[in-house]
Amino acid sequence: MRLVLHSSFCWIVALLSVIGTTEAIAATVPSHPIVAGFERFFTASSTNLVKGGELLLSELRCVNCHDSGEHKERIPTLSGPLLDNLPTRLNFDYLVEWLSKPHASKPGTLMPHLLSGESEQAQKDDATALAFYLFSTSPFPASREAASGSLENGRRLYHSIGCVACHAPEEAFKPGEGSAESVPEQIKIASIPLGNLQRKYSHEGLVGFLLDPVKWHPDARMPRTPMSESEAADLALYLSGGNLGSGLPALLPDRIEKGRKRFAELSCAACHTVGGAGESIPALKAKPLAEINAEAAGCLSDSPPPRLPDYQLSPLQRQAIIAALKNLPQAKPLAAAQRVHRHMLALNCYACHARDGIGGPETGRAVYFQTSGADLEDEGRFPPPLTGVGRKLLPQAIKRIVQGEERIRPYMTTRMPDFGEHHAEQFAKTFSATDLTGTIKPTPRDGNEHLTGRSPWGRELIGTKGVGCIYCHDLNGNKSLGIRAVDLLHAPKRLHPEWFRDYLIDPASFKPGTRMPSFWPEGKAVHELVGKNTARQIDSLWVYLTELDQNRLPEGMEEKGNFxxxxxxxxxxxxxxxxxxxxxxxxxxxxxxxxxxxxxxxxxxxxxxxxxxxxxxxxxxxxxxxxxxxxxxxxxxxxxxxxxxxxxxxxxxxxxxxxxxxxxxxxxxxxxxxxxxxxxxxxxxxxxxxxxxxxxxxxxxxxxxxxxxxxxxxxxxxxxxxxxxxxxxxxxxxxxxxxxxxxxxxxxxxxxxxxxxxxxxxxxx
Structure with missing residues (x-):
């Protein structure tokens, strides 16, 4: 059932739906900024804190004021959210509250408190002036649409499509069919906080954000999860209760000018841009990172002095940042494998994917990774490991996948999100540079045509009289004869042919625990075709898949007489x-x-x-x-x-x-x-x-x-x-x-x- 909520009843709906909003989502209230990669890999012990500190220096935007100089690859600069079109997205009252007390408004936020040295009244006055200025830079909406959607469907989506890989699940929610565990275990790794979305967004604003968060937060860690407008409305209704939002203020010129002045004085432009008015406010610059004293002073002190940002850092976070600052003079350029690891840390890829024995879904969250193909067991539930993925996938395929453009596992409820073109290009380069080595044996082509495959042989092998790939795999949209694994249509567009060959010979060495058997154990063919020539058999499969649109379906899948x-x-x-x-x-x-x-x-x-x-x-x-x-x-x-x-x-x-x-x-x-x-x-x-x-x-x-x-x-x-x-x-x-x-x-x-x-x-x- 879908609801359409008219404005006169929105407050009733918001009240009744509290059980399904962020108020009910279970999470320990954090007392320090939550950086997902730091929480998972650097809080268990005080060892290896240099890497954790470098992660914090970037994620907390420290280097936006303190230039990292020659260490930009190690500690990249990240922008904050864009501040355009705020009247159509955010509630004015929330923005004032947020600017005056960010840590109270959203515990665990990465946003520092910039007004902490002022009196309560001065904080409120400055925050109000800043809010007036930011709202003045974009046109006001004529009206705000009433909420629509299905709260229960939004609840189901939140707990199934991947949101709880990073955010906390609702305690009362019980995962349905498609998961192996019946009762979730306790989550031990801190969740990325949602804050009070009811107060922050109008329903319309939250729907727009969910459909394209990268548009408003280009360097944030919230990717775009592929979803329809209807699904976004359902999810927004669940998260915010269908709030229409607070009224829009009457803009006061003196407040606007004061806000503009404070925006410049507080160096907000170091992280944020305000493009609606077509103006540019320069950011103030502090000492370069290399010149900062590595001690618990300034921004790193327990109580930062007035006019300095207060991040509410934990003792371990301060210790990690100080360790990173001390190590800076002897820091060496990152190798390709290190760049991959740090990139995955920053984007929290390890919440879903394992690579080289690191990461994968946390035990307490594993129950929320579900599948519609129960026969596939964990292979159908969990996103694939990324060990050796640069050897497996073509660079252009990596780009498409990181941008959420390829969904080849429809049985998996967790959806691969879109992290944007920049991250897609970087991963395509670094995965390939790390995983492709000169020791990989080439396929039999270029001067060895007598060793290459033939499409008719591939058709025979893939069918029921061959090795029977279609017993498990879909083919060009045609259902398999048994369990429904990945459609083989995608293989030539995604895979390196060398990886395809080596995987077929020994699947378990690439993916321990896989249900995929080897029909060429130790490289020896079990089928009689082509004189049991392994190289020609596998290459024939590859040629057939490459020319699939030119060929008949294999035996067991083809309907006779239908050409x-x-x-x-x-x-x-x-x-x-x-x-x-x-x-x-x-x-x-x-x-x-x-x-x-x-x-x-x-x-x-x-x-x-x-x-x-x-x-x-x-x-x-x-x-x-x-x-x-x-x-x-x-x-x-x-x-x-x-x-x-x-x-x-x-x-x-x-x-x-x-x-x-x-x-x-x-x-x-x-x-x-x-x-x-x-x-x-x-x-x-x-x-x-x-x-x-x-x-x-x-x-x-x-x-x-x-x-x-x-x-x-x-x-x-x-x-x-x-x-x-x-x-x-x-x-x-x-x-x-x-x-x-x-x-x-x-x-x-x-x-x-x-x-x-x-x-x-x-x-x-």
Missing amino acids: ELKPTNAPIVFRTFMKDAGLHAISVGFPEGVHIAFDSEQVRWALAWRGQFLDAEGTWDDRFAPLAEPLGTNVLQWPLGAEVGDERQFKGYRLDARGVPTFLYQADTWEVEDTVEPIAGNLRRTLTLRGGSPSKWLGLLSRHHGEKIETLDDRVWSAGAVQLRLVQPATARTAILQNNGSQHLIVSPEFDAQGEAKLVMEVRW
Whole structure:
């Protein structure tokens, strides 16, 4: 059941839902700032405090005022939350309360108390002035929306999608099916505090934050968990009780000016930017980190003097920071493995993932990691270990994963969040630099083609008459015959082929306790195919998966007689023998229902059509069948005269992230990139030319035997049933040439300083 809460009843709902808000979430009230990595790895003993102190110096933003100089890689500078659009996000009364007493408002916060040396009244006055200033820099919302959502669904989401890996669970909540433990154990590692979200956010503001926290806190440790707007509304209702928020204040100019002055005096700009007013307030700078006395004084004292930030540090935190300061003169540059470890510490990756025997879900939180695939046991519940992940995953796959773009384990309720592009790029570099070594044996390619695999062998191996991968693994969206492990479709886009080979030979050495057996124990094949040649068998699996969209499903999964290719979620690029496109045809089917065929022998676009794509029977099962023809309707013979150049040589194609191919070829002296893709039921063609003569004209359309090219509008022409519109460049010269009863529409490409020209045109029929 979903609720829609009208404003007149919001206070009732907020009161009734207290059992489901942050008030009821169990957590020991912390007396010091909670940095997750420090709490887990540096509080058990006073050893190794230098690393813990360096972590604190960065996470507490000490180096935003005290420049770390040559140690920026070791102790990076981090920004605080952006202060834009506060009226649409936060409650004014809470902001005043927060600025006057941050540690009382949110125990465990990393925000220092900057007004602690003032009287109670002065603190409130300054905090109010600062709040007025910050609210003045952005427009006020016309109104605030009433809360909507399902409180119970929000409660379930909070305890299942990964929130409690960092934050405290609600004591009264009992995990449901999909977890091995029935009663949670005590949580021993301090949780990252939530604070009073009812007072802090309006419901609308909290929904917006949950959908994209990285937008407002680029350097914070709260990632974006993939969720729908509906789920965000449910979660916000659970966390804040559907609070509409306090009223918006009438802005007072004298208070605003005082707040602006205090913002500068307190050096708030060292951590925060205020962009709504388009102004920049410079930050004040303190002593460089290397010049600070390593002693319990200043910010590090029990009671910092007035005008200095008060972090409420614990004795152990002070000890760790002092140890790090003392070690600074002899600190050496970090190795790649150290950079990985510190990055994972900072982002609290160890809350979910283990690497090199460190981390993984804490015992008290393990019950909240659940699965819908009970047969997979712990492999279906817990996020995978990251030991050797740089050897396993391609750098581009690591980037996608860290940005939350790939969810290949739908049975796992915990969701991989998005930490943003910066962290994704850093992890892609450091994981690869750490885990890829020169000792990895290459796969049998490059001059050893006689050792490589073949797609038909891979199909046989993966099916029920081979090693039976499909008994456990889904394949291209088709359900496995048994338990439902990772879809093998993703393997070529994610994995290094060398890792794929080595993992199949000895899965347990990569993932102790895995249920994955070895069909090549000690490197010896158990299946008779290809003379029990292990290298060729495994490579055949790899080739089959790489060309999966070109191949039949394996035995045990294929429905007999069904050879229709259906591009439902992504384009299908399929080589075939095709009428009007030749024996070297490459057809491209799009989910939008508009398809094309390219003749790679003549190097030209040949056909376009709408509706169904192709039947692959003649390619896969019966070489004596007639040439393939489009299954759809509105078949268009691609316009004559649209070929680039006279002498053409095909050089292959590449796929973009969406699976759309760009065809590459040489045309006369031009290097050509040629892409066609659907747009509003028709097609858009993008040509990129490099090299060649800048003064040469390019053909777009031709008509023969007295037929004419009609000019319909500015840069729009027709030839029979075809219309062509030149979209880019808008200033390119065009002309229609007459020659012995034929007409030719030509264009003069415009080349930039780098010798590149781009033409974009739309083809309608």
